[in-house]
Amino acid sequence: MDAFLAEVEAKAFVIARLSLRDDDDALDAVQDAMIRLVRKYADRPRAEWKPLFYRILRNRIVDQQRRRSVRQRFRAWRPTSEAAPDPVEEAPGHPAGQPDRQVELQDSMASLHQAIGDLPERQRQAFLFRAMEGLNVAETATAMGCSQGSVKTHYFRAVHSLRVTLGDHWDEHDRGQSAQPREFVGHD
Amino acid sequence: MISRPEENRRDEFVERVSKALNAEAAALDGATRSRLNRARQSALATTGRNNLSAGRRWNWLPAGGLALASILVVVVWFDGYRPGGLNPEVIVPGPLVINPGVAATPSAGDLEVLMVDEDFELLHDLDFYNWLQSVPVRSGVGSVGQSSRGEGLG
Numbered sequence: 246m247d248a249f250l251a252e253v254e255a256k257a258f259v260i261a262r263l264s265l266r267d268d269d270d271a272l273d274a275v276q277d278a279m280i281r282l283v284r285k286y287a288d289r290p291r292a293e294w295k296p297l298f299y300r301i302l303r304n305r306i307v308d309q310q311r312r313r314s315v316r317q318r319f320r321a322w323r324p325t326s327e328a329a330p331d332p333v334e335e336a337p338g339h340p341a342g343q344p345d346r347q348v349e350l351q352d353s354m355a356s357l358h359q360a361i362g363d364l365p366e367r368q369r370q371a372f373l374f375r376a377m378e379g380l381n382v383a384e385t386a387t388a389m390g391c392s393q394g395s396v397k398t399h400y401f402r403a404v405h406s407l408r409v410t411l412g413d414h415w416d417e418h419d420r421g422q423s424a425q426p427r428e429f430v431g432h433d
Numbered sequence: 434m435i436s437r438p439e440e441n442r443r444d445e446f447v448e449r450v451s452k453a454l455n456a457e458a459a460a461l462d463g464a465t466r467s468r469l470n471r472a473r474q475s476a477l478a479t480t481g482r483n484n485l486s487a488g489r490r491w492n493w494l495p496a497g498g499l500a501l502a503s504i505l506v507v508v509v510w511f512d513g514y515r516p517g518g519l520n521p522e523v524i525v526p527g528p529l530v531i532n533p534g535v536a537a538t539p540s541a542g543d544l545e546v547l548m549v550d551e552d553f554e555l556l557h558d559l560d561f562y563n564w565l566q567s568v569p570v571r572s573g574v575g576s577v578g579q580s581s582r583g584e585g586l587g
Contacts, residue, residue: 247477254469255458272468279476357453376447377454408446 246287249294250279253378257302260373263361264306265313274309278302296380299388303370310366360410364403367391371399372407 254275261271278301286297361369367389374385375396385400386393461469 247473250473250476251470254473255461255466256455258461258465258469259454259458268465272465272472275469276472276476279473280479283476283479354453354457357450373454376451377458379451404447407450 246283246294249291249298250282253295253298254279256378257298260299260377261302261306263358263373264366264369265309266362270309270313274302274305277305295378296384296387299374299378299380299384300390303388303390307366356411357407360407363410364406367395368399368403368406371396372403375400376404 257275257278258271261274262268265271265274278298281301282294282298286294289297361372364372370389371385374380374388375382380388382393382396385396389396389399
């Protein structure tokens with residue numbers, strides 16, 4: 246189990262960060278997924294661990310997004326003074342409102358992050374599980390809790406959207422310039 | 434329908450994206466790696482605790498099962514055989530025969546009888562031996578018979 250978690254933790258973290266756009270939230274989600282996998286599914290065959298782990302991670306990500314959405318709605322509803330700074334805007338890793346964000350968006354990786362982050366949740370999951378983690382259609386369906394047909398549809402649409410969004414800005418030449426993977430935008 | 438060149442083009446695109454994301458994962462900074470490592474160790478530590486607690490949860494099973502089985506044997510035994518005297522048909526010389534029409538309810542005394550290896554003929558002649566014990570003992574061979582005979586005649 247140790248070797249398995251060590252193998253998937255970095256990719257899981259990147260996947261969670263692309264969805265949550267926050268390092269701390271991503272780490273929390275990954276840790277929760279690890280704990281739950283260990284507690285509930287350690288006795289299952291190793292071949293089942295990966296789809297199970299990503300299913301748990303996906304649920305944690307969705308939970309965090311819901312909580313964040315509720316918090317934002319609550320903040321919007323709560324009367325606040327105009328001078329008070331918005332903690333969401335000031336939080337590290339928030340994609341909007343930071344000058345360096347505009348600079349980094351010109352970088353190919355930042356563009357990729359942005360494009361993936363802008364995908365609908367299901368398309369993003371299908372794409373990341375398939376393209377990044379290398380899960381097959383059946384494993385991705387298990388991880389996403391949907392049919393294999395839905396996986397194929399979400400994945401196809403995700404690839405199409407990314408191609409449209411990134412277009413020629415994201416090619417081998419750009420990758421050559423930004424060969425060194427970088428921190429997520431706003432990560433301190 | 435997607436033509437073959439477009440399919441290949443898409444695959445190359447996905448491949449590039451995949452490589453970039455995997456490279457990003459492989460090059461996470463030390464602080465993040467350290468936090469992930471701590472998270473993993475923390476998760477695995479819960480396994481140890483779970484295994485320990487699971488072991489604690491089930492390690493009483495053999496001893497508990499044995500104790501429960503013993504209790505059940507005793508309860509069934511005493512419940513099925515309530516006091517009230519041993520049905521004479523329950524214990525007979527030879528094979529054990531239980532009269533289905535009569536509840537077999539031996540007492541603890543009956544259990545004692547069952548436990549000892551006695552001559553069953555003694556049990557059949559128990560009335561005789563009781564009578565024998567009640568009559569006064571006189572010296573001399575045949576005194577019992579004479580006495581009873583004499584007392585009866587007198």
